[in-house]
Amino acid sequence: MRPKRTSFLIGLFLVAQCLLISQAHSATEDYVTLRAPNEVKPFLLSDQYNQPFGLERLKNHWSLVFIGFTTCPDVCPVTLANLEAVRAEMGLRLSPGLIPRILFLAVDPDRDIPVLKDYLAYFHPEYIGLTGEVSQIDNLIKSLNAFYRLDKKTPDDSEYDVLHTAFVSVINPRGEMVAKLNPPFHPHRTGDYLIQLIRGVQFDD
């Protein structure tokens, strides 16, 4: 009787261990460094000041690209605030030229274009908003291996939700996507990860 019970307990212990390990594993997947950098293909969008923003302007800086829309009341404002906290965290430990810029890729042009400038000014004057023609938005979305969909219930639905990928893409100064950050974008841990990533990458040019 007793050995049976012991082996049952050992079994239970092992199951618990497996559960713990799998949890720990999923926690580390908040940050995914891509095995090979993923080149961003040419695209042409506008920033919130209606100035052209294409692949060339993506280069020579580290950038964090977040996909969202300006009528998103819950997740987008909080993510923008959290990413600013990540930048503040990094600012203490990295030279200013290496701190990533924050790009907000707004995927709902009909509702985003009229308000994007005021929307971003409200969050942070240095944020860059990207919008433009649907085909050009789709070009960049494709390069980032991301996804979005305007969830219109009827053709004239004006209060539709927009489904979009939650991750933030990390773009290096060569215009290549090198990593993905998944929510919740904890400032300290995300800052740590990005600093290691940025310091670990050496460019000859």
Place this chain on the structure above:
Amino acid sequence: MIRIVALGVLVTGLLAYMYLSVSRPDNKIQVVDAWSPAAPPTMAMHAGYLSLQNHSSDSIELVEVSSLAYESIEIHQSLSIDGVLSMRMLPSLSVEPRAKVQFKSGGLHLMMRKPLAPRPLGGSFPVSFKFADGAVIEFLMQVSKTGLVDTETSSTDTHHHHH
């Protein structure tokens, strides 16, 4: 002088308590820390966050949310399915006996459409919850800055700082 200061502190504390925590007259249901992130004036949809506590031994069902300050308010839930964010509307919300439900970013939230008045930072507006048993509670929701926010999926060492 000290007495006046003490009285002031007491009154302020009492007002803050009344402001942040509203109970149904029978004390069975309590709303605490109701706030809405300040948003650009261009935004016509705002989120509302709070904590709803059921102190009773019966489950309760929130069936209607309204406010003089908005055209309509719905209960929404943000979802993350395979890394894709979306929202769904909940027709009502049940709270188990002695349970607390947290409305916070990335999870349950109030989706408030078309504000009927400007929302200054630090200002507040009344919100009304109606329950299936006919009970109604009114509370004030404060407009606060979006600080560093503890999202639904984040670990326990982040906290929102909205005061």
